[in-house]
Amino acid sequence: MLTRALIVVLVILNLGVALWWLLRGEPASEPPASPAGVAQLEVLPATQAPTTMVASPDATPALQDVTPASAPATAVADTSAPRPAASVPAPAPVAAAPAPPAVPAPVTAPPAPAPAQCVSLGPFADRAAAQAAQSRAGAALRGAKLREVADAGATRYRVLLPPAASREAAQATVKRIVAAGVSDYYIIAQGEDTNAIALGQYRNREGADRRLAALSAAGFKATMVASGGDGSAQWWLDATLADGTGTAVARQRSGAAQHRSLECARLR
Structure with missing residues (x-):
């Protein structure tokens, strides 16, 4: 067993040496020696400026300034002189806004005429x-x-519609009265005013007159009957x-x- 273990160790070592041999780099070759009498170029760091320049024996001589001393110097333009202002294009004319349409003055309606006022003046003897x-x-x-x-001395006033030809005709008139919005009515069933329609009884003539006017405006021709007077006019x-x-x-x-x-x- 020990022998086998030694053999395995040796094999591993041999494999490691072979792998190292394959992966190692080639040795750097030394630069050839420079010939005698030839200056060598020395690479300086980028941050260090060269202090001297070695000229080659057969280098071309530098050019010299041969401009005569009496030559006039180039004139310098006088910057203090005012320069003409650059032409600025005039702004385009702005179109005038259209005038608002004329608003007609409100028409004032004429004042409504005052309602007519009517009056009854009296009494007069004749x-x-x-x-x-x-x-x-x-x-x-x-x-x-x-x-x-x-009937100037009357104490009661009754407003009536004349007697109708029949009970049915009186009832038809009552329907018209109700449709016109008139209230306080009844059909007289007996007496000389049978089938007449009573439309109210009043103690003063003014109330009876107002009732007659309302019935006339609704299209009914009523009459007023006074009672209780002495017959004076x-x-x-x-x-x-x-x-x-x-x-x-x-x-x-x-x-x-x-x-x-x-x-x-x-x-x-």
Whole structure:
């Protein structure tokens, strides 16, 4: 066993020596000797400047400056003289912005005319007294009309539509009244006003007059029936006030004791 181990060691050593022999480099050859009498070139480091230059015996002589001393020196340009300014191209003209379109002035609507004001002046004892009051009022009144009130002392006023030919006709009229937005109605079922349509009962004439005007504007021709009076008659002057005329002025000019507001629709 020992012999075998020695043999293995020797083989490994031989292989190592052979491998070293193969991988080793060739020995550097020495440079040939320079001939006698010939100067050698010595390579200096790059950072060290050469101090002397050895000239060769057959080198070409250096050139000498043969320029005569009297030759004038080259003139130096005077830099202090001002130089002409370089021409700068003029800027291109800027196009003027277009003028904004003219805005038309707002049209001011004329003021709306003031609504007409109507009035009833009275009471007067007879027609002649009412006509005299109309003359005294003059231009303060427009479209004046005389109106007779036969039941001046009445205590109740009823607004009615005339009796219809049948119950069915009265009911058809009621449907029209409801469609027009009128309320407070009923159909009279008996008496001399059978199938008439009652549209309200009032304690003063002003309320009845307003009801009549509303029904007239809706297209219904109603009548007013007074009750409880003594049968005496009165006259009233109904008219539209002129522009700029107040109720008090019209009353003073006519000499009326009273004035009442009036629906202008009743004067048409």
